[in-house]
Amino acid sequence: MSTETTTLVSLTEAMKRVGHKLQALEAQFRELDITKDNLTQKFKNHSKTLASQAQQDELWMAVLALKFTSMELNILYSYVIEVLTCLHTRVLEKLPDLVRGLPTFTSVLRRKAKNQRIRVAWESVLEESGLQEGDIAALSVFFIVHSSSAEHYAATARRMYVRDATFLITSMVKHCALREGLLRAVQVIDKGKAARTPEAGPSSLKELLPSVRNEPV
Structure with missing residues (x-):
């Protein structure tokens, strides 16, 4: 080679x-x-x-930092609990065959992630009510924090003590998501954006969030 x-x-x-x-x-x-x-x-x-x-922590801190009087707190709590009860009731109206499986408001929140029918019904109820998931998060935190001490006031009592709940919220609540959630709760109850306010929802207030003690309405 x-x-x-x-x-x-x-x-x-x-x-x-x-x-x-x-x-x-x-x-x-x-x-x-x-x-x-x-x-x-x-x-x-x-x-x-x-x-x-971080957003969740900020929301919890905002709820804990509220400086309402006992009467003002009771009035806002009443709006919150009526909205949560209303949402639960309206979901059950859309899913009558699942009433036994959804005994509480939290059972709806827990099961909607894995059950498409529940999720669709939940999203439909939110849309009809003019609410968003962020509103529900804010209202749920408010409920958890204040349910052990706040009392429910009927609509007549609320009007007697506070003429304008909207002004109360806008002047006292600085956290945007919490403020918007409370304002929408007032609108749903006072202005009829929800189909109806339930007379006696299928879930008691104690059952809405089972881990939290509450006073009966």
Whole structure:
């Protein structure tokens, strides 16, 4: 074999080795890209979780920091509890065959994530009432914090003590989501955006959030 032929063979083998190394590097880069994408997605999800937790913490702090008198607190609590009871009642009206399986307001919230019929009924009731999920979160936190001490006032008593609940809320509640939730609760009850205010909802106030003690309406 001539020197020229030997050199050509050696060059060919060297090129093959370089090609194999390039293929290996390309595979490693693809794996790195996949790893980078996975880490980026995990970081985004973690950031969303932290942001959501921060919003929840801010909402709880806002509810705990409210400076209402006992009478004012009772009036707002009454609107909140009537809205939650109304929503529960209206979901059951749309799902009469599931009444036994949805004995409480929280049972609706808990099961709607996994049951499409419940979720569709829930979303329909919210839309008809002019409410959003953020409103429900704010009202639920308000209920949990104040249910052990607040009392329910009927509509006649509310009008006797406070002529304009909207002004009370806008002047005293600084947290945006909490303020909007309370304002919408007043609108649903006072302005009839919900189909009707239940006379006696299927869930007692004690059952709306089972882990919280409450006074009967």
